[in-house]
Amino acid sequence: MSDYIKDLMAEVKAKNPVEPEFHQAVEEVAESLSLVFERHPEYRAAKILERIIEPERTITFRVPWVDEQGEIHINRGFRIEMNSAIGPYKGGLRFHPSVNLGILKFLAFEQVFKNSLTTLPMGGGKGGSDFDPKGKSDLKVMRFCHAFMNELYRHIGHNTDVPAGDIGVGGREIGYLFGQYKKLKNEFTGVLTGKGLNWGGSLIRPEATGYGAVYFAAEMLSTKNETLEGKVCLVSGSGNVAQYTAEKLLELGALPVTFSDSNGYIYDEEGFNREKLEFVKVLKNVRRGRIKEYTDEYKSAVYFPIDPNLSYNPLWNHKAQCAFPSATQNEINGKDAQNLIKNGVYVVSEGANMPTTIEGVKLFLENKILYGPGKAANAGGVAVSGLEMTQNSMRLPWIREEVDNRLRMIMKAIHGRCVEMADRFGTPGNYVNGANIGGFLKVADAMIDQGIV
Numbered sequence: 001m002s003d004y005i006k007d008l009m010a011e012v013k014a015k016n017p018v019e020p021e022f023h024q025a026v027e028e029v030a031e032s033l034s035l036v037f038e039r040h041p042e043y044r045a046a047k048i049l050e051r052i053i054e055p056e057r058t059i060t061f062r063v064p065w066v067d068e069q070g071e072i073h074i075n076r077g078f079r080i081e082m083n084s085a086i087g088p089y090k091g092g093l094r095f096h097p098s099v100n101l102g103i104l105k106f107l108a109f110e111q112v113f114k115n116s117l118t119t120l121p122m123g124g125g126k127g128g129s130d131f132d133p134k135g136k137s138d139l140k141v142m143r144f145c146h147a148f149m150n151e152l153y154r155h156i157g158h159n160t161d162v163p164a165g166d167i168g169v170g171g172r173e174i175g176y177l178f179g180q181y182k183k184l185k186n187e188f189t190g191v192l193t194g195k196g197l198n199w200g201g202s203l204i205r206p207e208a209t210g211y212g213a214v215y216f217a218a219e220m221l222s223t224k225n226e227t228l229e230g231k232v233c234l235v236s237g238s239g240n241v242a243q244y245t246a247e248k249l250l251e252l253g254a255l256p257v258t259f260s261d262s263n264g265y266i267y268d269e270e271g272f273n274r275e276k277l278e279f280v281k282v283l284k285n286v287r288r289g290r291i292k293e294y295t296d297e298y299k300s301a302v303y304f305p306i307d308p309n310l311s312y313n314p315l316w317n318h319k320a321q322c323a324f325p326s327a328t329q330n331e332i333n334g335k336d337a338q339n340l341i342k343n344g345v346y347v348v349s350e351g352a353n354m355p356t357t358i359e360g361v362k363l364f365l366e367n368k369i370l371y372g373p374g375k376a377a378n379a380g381g382v383a384v385s386g387l388e389m390t391q392n393s394m395r396l397p398w399i400r401e402e403v404d405n406r407l408r409m410i411m412k413a414i415h416g417r418c419v420e421m422a423d424r425f426g427t428p429g430n431y432v433n434g435a436n437i438g439g440f441l442k443v444a445d446a447m448i449d450q451g452i453v
Helices: 003-015 020-039 041-045 048-053 101-117 138-155 171-185 208-222 240-251 274-286 291-297 334-342 358-366 380-394 400-424 431-450
Strands: 057-066 072-083 089-095 124-129 161-165 232-235 258-261 264-268 301-305 322-324 347-349 370-372
Touching (some): 003 020, 003 048, 020 358, 041 048, 048 431, 057 101, 057 138, 089 171, 101 124, 101 400, 138 171, 208 240, 208 380, 232 240, 240 274, 258 291, 274 291, 370 431, 400 431
Parallel strands (some): 089 124
């Protein structure tokens, strides 16, 4: 690490104490960009990275709401508008008890580079609340969403900031949020993405992140003249990203064998098929049950509850060739990375945001694993959000095949950009450097063009 990057990281940590996820995200990007600053000191002189690190706007607000029993609740709401150099702020809303300023800043920072890589004109942002929708009635969720939008609507707009869903914010929550925005603003506009198909949504949007992660893995394998056909795949999570990762894997002839939730994971040695996957979709999306219930239906599977005393996640300790972390940040640590490599995994495509620790990333790179970092591999979700924005502007929906084909072409372009940038800066095969540099250069050039703003 250069002295410049060391000094930069010391300043970031001093200015943003108790935000380890944000520090981690900045450090990973900064290390890659040291290669750029050696050749292009003009970016360093203009303090482009320092300006990207500092959000353009940080909004926090209280969200008071009343449940159906008349009890008053107070939650915190956030929106981080990180960077708008290449387009309106774009990024999800996360409803989860773990939400805090540091996590949202890390997500918004990553979003800037991810959105840049999509080739679409979108800036980066992120938001959410410490509200937990899990297990709550539709009425409770609706009342909270309406209260949340009562403040958020002042800060968003289809040419300003276009939120989407994230953890805890699915079709139900987007519907309630959009309904309240429409009532407050008295206009029907594409201010949120992930909408229902009957009122401005796009086909393939729920599937996009998972499909995109698989398309990216296929592109990485193609550099070795291989395909996903017959590959055993470990998938974490059991939400949209994990479900549609498994769906696309099955379509391409691979065999997913795991799913997880916050209580534990299942391992089905026979692998999932379409019938089993449909059971998981109904279990998680309709019944909102726990993944353990899968083993009641399919005796071929074994359930492993989370053991907080373990220093590793046993989900990543099974024989496989591919891994698709699709749950949450830092779910793969150094020990997990070692277990994956030991068990024959040589392709890792991240469906979640920053699911691998810095130690884990270094092990993947040292062992020449085909490693697709989240800002590249999971960019399919925001890419189709961008396509939804385009359709809303045109007032014209596209058919499923057209959206899926555009998604595949975008993921192919992202992969090509990563390969090109890694080669240009002397680290061939390093998708981390390729993604960070490729995402940075487009934003940096736009910022220089626009002056000190």
